[in-house]
Amino acid sequence: MIDRLMAEAPAFFTRDTAAFLGLALSRTLLMTVIGCGAGFVLGMVLAVVRRSRAGWLAPARVLAAAYVELFRRIPFLVILILVLFSVQAFAPDLSLLGIAAIAVTLAATAYLSEIVRAGLESVPRAQVEGADVLGLSAAQSFWLVILPQSWRVILPPAAAFMVMFIKDTALASHLGVVELAFSGKILVNRGFSPLYGFGAVLILYFLLSWPLGRMAAWLETRLAVSRHR
Amino acid sequence: MPFLDIVDLSAGYGGAPILNGVNLSVGKGEVISLIGPSGSGKSTLLRVLIGLTAPSSGQVSIDGTPVDYASKASVRALRRRMSIVFQQFNLFQNMTALANICLAPVKTLGVAPAAAEARGRELLASVGLADKADSYPDQLSGGQQQRVAIARALAMQPEILLLDEITSALDPERVGEVLDTVRALAATGISMLLVSHEMSFVREISTRVVMMDAGRVVESGPPAQIFTAPQEARTKAFIGAIIRH
Ligand SMILES: Nc1ncnc2c1ncn2[C@@H]1O[C@H](COP(=O)(O)OP(=O)(O)O)[C@@H](O)[C@H]1O
Ligand SMILES: [Mg+2]
Numbered sequence: 001m002i003d004r005l006m007a008e009a010p011a012f013f014t015r016d017t018a019a020f021l022g023l024a025l026s027r028t029l030l031m032t033v034i035g036c037g038a039g040f041v042l043g044m045v046l047a048v049v050r051r052s053r054a055g056w057l058a059p060a061r062v063l064a065a066a067y068v069e070l071f072r073r074i075p076f077l078v079i080l081i082l083v084l085f086s087v088q089a090f091a092p093d094l095s096l097l098g099i100a101a102i103a104v105t106l107a108a109t110a111y112l113s114e115i116v117r118a119g120l121e122s123v124p125r126a127q128v129e130g131a132d133v134l135g136l137s138a139a140q141s142f143w144l145v146i147l148p149q150s151w152r153v154i155l156p157p158a159a160a161f162m163v164m165f166i167k168d169t170a171l172a173s174h175l176g177v178v179e180l181a182f183s184g185k186i187l188v189n190r191g192f193s194p195l196y197g198f199g200a201v202l203i204l205y206f207l208l209s210w211p212l213g214r215m216a217a218w219l220e221t222r223l224a225v226s227r228h229r
Numbered sequence: 230m231p232f233l234d235i236v237d238l239s240a241g242y243g244g245a246p247i248l249n250g251v252n253l254s255v256g257k258g259e260v261i262s263l264i265g266p267s268g269s270g271k272s273t274l275l276r277v278l279i280g281l282t283a284p285s286s287g288q289v290s291i292d293g294t295p296v297d298y299a300s301k302a303s304v305r306a307l308r309r310r311m312s313i314v315f316q317q318f319n320l321f322q323n324m325t326a327l328a329n330i331c332l333a334p335v336k337t338l339g340v341a342p343a344a345a346e347a348r349g350r351e352l353l354a355s356v357g358l359a360d361k362a363d364s365y366p367d368q369l370s371g372g373q374q375q376r377v378a379i380a381r382a383l384a385m386q387p388e389i390l391l392l393d394e395i396t397s398a399l400d401p402e403r404v405g406e407v408l409d410t411v412r413a414l415a416a417t418g419i420s421m422l423l424v425s426h427e428m429s430f431v432r433e434i435s436t437r438v439v440m441m442d443a444g445r446v447v448e449s450g451p452p453a454q455i456f457t458a459p460q461e462a463r464t465k466a467f468i469g470a471i472i473r474h
């Protein structure tokens with residue numbers, strides 16, 4: 001065992017392997033960041049739509065609620081496959097990574113919109129009335145009063161969701177996206193010991209998640225101390 | 230002509246009637262206190278007046294102009310003349326005292342930030358909190374928060390101020406400082422419509438006292454009359470119950 005590892009070491013610890021793993025790592029990171037970033041923005045839009053009261057937005061409220069309820073219940077792998085087939089019908093030139101990023105966005109939108117909604121709801125109704133009676137518009141009261149007070153409730157679970165979703169992006173390997181998990185398998189197929197192939201992948205997943213997790217924990221304690229900043 | 234005129238105003242929450250035809254007028258510079266048992270609709274009346282709860286019927290006019298509560302523009306215009314202070318202060322928790330005061334003048338009246346800040350500091354000084362400009366609400370006592378809330382309402386330069394039990398959520402030793410602020414305010418000639426359970430204060434400050442019960446005005450008159458010679462049985466019972474306490 002040790003002998004094999006020693007023998008493979010010179011071939012494994014090379015610039016080539018590092019570049020290969022680096023590229024895979026960047027794909028995992030890209031899917032997560034783009035998907036969760038876009039999902040956060042879209043999720044916020046859905047959350048705002050669902051809070052709205054205007055009569056003409058009633059159909060949008062129903063659609064937003066249906067979307068969130070549906071996409072939180074579909075396994076991520078199924079979303080990936082759905083996106084793959086729909087994209088192939090409409091935009092056959094889109095890369096696999098692009099398809100995966102869209103799938104992550106669809107799933108993240110549903111989850112993050114619930115997180116944003118809980119955050120917005122944590123702000124007492126009286127704060128909105130306080131803004132109302134001063135003549136602030138709905139948009140002003142949202143950006144200046146409600147949202148700033150929601151961050152402390154939104155950010156910790158949103159960051160935790162993103163950290164968790166890093167792992168789920170491994171499912172994109174089923175589509176053929178050479179992300180981190182897939183790259184481990186490829187290294188093993190190239191003849192390296194699984195200890196090297198998957199060991200490297202394990203370490204890289206950890207290096208990706210751990211700082212983000214620490215940041216989420218830091219945010220949580222920092223935001224918990226003071227209500228205002 | 231009265232400055233604020235309320236005619237046959239009714240309202241309710243989801244169908245249940247709470248206000249049943251309120252008639253009341255407030256003249257320029259008048260200080261009117263609403264008294265009455267809990268649940269009689271005093272807060273609801275103030276909420277309807279400021280446009281937080283929709284009226285079901287009736288008419289409100291300010292300085293002769295009827296208010297259309299279904300129209301955003303009309304309500305916005307109203308809120309430039311009328312401000313409200315709530316029992317729970319409702320200060321924006323994410324802003325300093327000064328920022329709370331400057332926000333609306335800058336964002337809704339278009340006052341230049343520097344001018345708003347100078348005026349904000351003046352207002353803070355006038356409520357005795359010149360040194361608290363940079364404090365956040367959760368760093369202030371209830372009485373201090375309520376004085377900031379009053380300053381915030383005044384920053385809109387309202388012609389009439391609504392005050393809903395603004396001392397009810399305060400520790401007893403903090404009530405005096407807020408009442409002093411209101412007393413000083415009354416002397417400036419601003420019109421006020423206030424709800425209070427501080428009866429000696431009501432008696433001292435009011436030009437007229439209005440007794441409400443079951444969503445109606447039961448009786449109104451000068452404080453001396455309402456407190457010492459009430460005409461209506463319900464007013465007698467209410468005043469009697471308070472004085473026995
Ligand atoms: N948001 C609300 N929804 C439903 N009912 C309410 C609401 N606010 C007040 N009420 C009811 O309206 C009635 C009058 O309340 P309120 O105006 O607060 O009276 P007061 O201020 O004189 O104590 C009460 O019976 C109360 O339960
Ligand atoms: Mg009340």
